[in-house]
Amino acid sequence: MKSCFGVLLYCLSFFQVDISESYNVKDASQILAQSNAQRRNFGNLPNARLPPRTSNSSHCRSRPLDLVFIIDSSRSVRPGEFEKVKIFLSDMVDTLDIGPDATHVAVVNYASTVKIEFFLKDHFRKENMKQAISLIEPLAAGTMTGLAIKKAMEETFTEQSGARPKSKSISKVAIIVTDGRPQDQVGEVSAAARASGIEIYAVGVDRADIGSLRLMASNPLDDHVFYVETYGVIEKLTSKFRETLCELKAEVVQDPCHCEARLAFQRQTQNYIQDLNAKHILSFQKVEQMMAHK
Incomplete structure (x- = not known):
């Protein structure tokens, strides 16, 4: 019986050595050493470039949209706070590709009355649009x-006002910014707007009624309802909307030494051998236990 266990132990040891040699490594530490060396060599290449970071703005452009901002300028919004809303709109414009074949933007201003500040067809240059916002x-x-919402749906999201026809499959998006509770019904009109193909984002500030925001917004609500405590931090939503509205166009960067592929392979190899070592040790322990009881 002991001779059988010896043969088993010999086979397990041979199997581990065979696997290690097939990967041209002796142990996991050698893999790590090779990996670190390749990282150093890769960093020293004169023209080496890492794969692009998708958060880099130079590799990102917004997908074409028909985008309408619907902004609350009621009495509860103080003049200084309203200026911050305008800064937010201006920052949003900077993140978008504006143009006849790119994104069209309109702004609807409201309180007890509604005023369309400019239509989707009015401005195709960022400078002109930001001036109009100011x-x-x-x-x-x-x-x-x-x-x-009703006025935006009926008067801004139309071809006459600069919206693209349905045949072009351009997304229609409304971003509502408010700090209060609506004094009229929003559920039915919002449902009609969504049914017409308008995707609605609801941004609540300070005293905004969360229930009303959820009635207005598209599903899933977690992706379409936002809240900030003050107008002073509303600009933080710019990056969030940029991620939402942005279509990444990362360029393909060649890996001249194939270092990333090698590192990935070595990481996979390291994990495999570590797993094999663990199984090997467990097998030895079981064999030792069996021999101890003989």
């Missing part, structure tokens, strides 16, 4: 959010 004035009293 001239927007608050409307003061009231919070007729439902009326604003």
